[in-house]
Amino acid sequence: MGLTSRSLLYAMIAVAVVCVGLTLWLWPRFAGRGPRALLGRLGSIFATQLAIVAALGLVVNANFQFYGSWHELLGLYDDAPAAVGKWGDQGTAGPVGDPSKGLVQPSGPEGLDKVHGLPKGAPEQAGKVETVRIVGKRTRAVNPAYVYLPPQYFQHGYDRQRFPVVVALSGYPGGIFLLGQHLRLPQTAGRLIRAGKMQPTVIVMLRPTIAPPRDTQCVDVPGGPQAETFFARDVPDALRSHYRVGHDPGAWGLLGYSSGGSCALQLAMRHDRTYTAAAALSPDYKVSNDPTTGNLFGEGRDRVRRRQEYDLMWRLRHLPAPRVSVLVGTSRTGEKNYPAARAFLDAVKPPMRAESVVLNHGSHNFATWRRELPAALEWMGRSLSFPDDVVGNS
Incomplete structure (x- = not known):
């Protein structure tokens, strides 16, 4: 069983x-x-x-779908060791895929059959959520994904149109099931699109680790998992190869909660030529080692520099501001990160732009993030440009 x-x-x-x-x-x-x-x-x-x-x-x-299989619970993965510090060929860890079979491959249900309130009916009227496996062309990492396709994606008038895309990241150690069942991301996006409060958008839901059970924090670990490369380069290449999504960075955004929100900010600020908008609900503003991450920064002379570059406050003070828009969700009481959120927002300078969703009270949980999500999605709809190019144009 x-x-x-x-x-x-x-x-x-x-x-x-x-x-x-x-x-x-x-x-x-x-x-x-x-x-x-x-x-x-x-x-x-x-x-x-x-x-x-x-x-x-x-x-x-x-x-909560923390573990999807016995192999995942026990840390057993095909072609790769499971324990932190034991890495496979060329710095990879976790499941390994074959990019020659496609960068987006069919998948089993991945818990989608247990998510309530998903679109029902004809796709051109209700939209559709499908499950796939994204395989990294460079990293060969494999990550399961839910992909929400809006009704317009299937309508005749849009059959050559490309769409904006949001890459949504769960927290750790949760997975994509939480984005569907507890954050209710595809359900909320569908409701906003039907109401005309959000432009039709493809939403790709992923977990932020590519080498579970290790928390890779969207970092390229020296001698370990290349998570940053996977999300910054492999994921966009894979999605463009399979779906009608925009090619220009202006059509690409990130959204996440908790550690997924931290990843969203990190990826947008470090890769502003790939993603131009990021909405982060209850994020941290720097990456630190802990028992779930292992050593993320390696050893040697570059260790301090690498750690600094993953500290967003350090980047804002010492590096040119990226040309991105960010939204931070926090609460005045109930969350520990409110002072850090204020400091981050105060440190933002042009051409970077920052806005916030601030609740009077909210804890670090899904009840808080579901309250913030509609505003974050509407903001994302205003921040991303609807692609001008159509299928057949580069």
């Missing part, structure tokens, strides 16, 4: 119930003081607790 299958979930819940029942039934038999009675009590407690924790873990994973 698959890790996310309902059969496994229900079976584990049944096992937990049976263990509780057996413990209650057998407990009087373990009332003595001998070794057998003591071992019986310990064994029943251990078995019951293990069954309950396993059932709760499956419930949480089914709801």
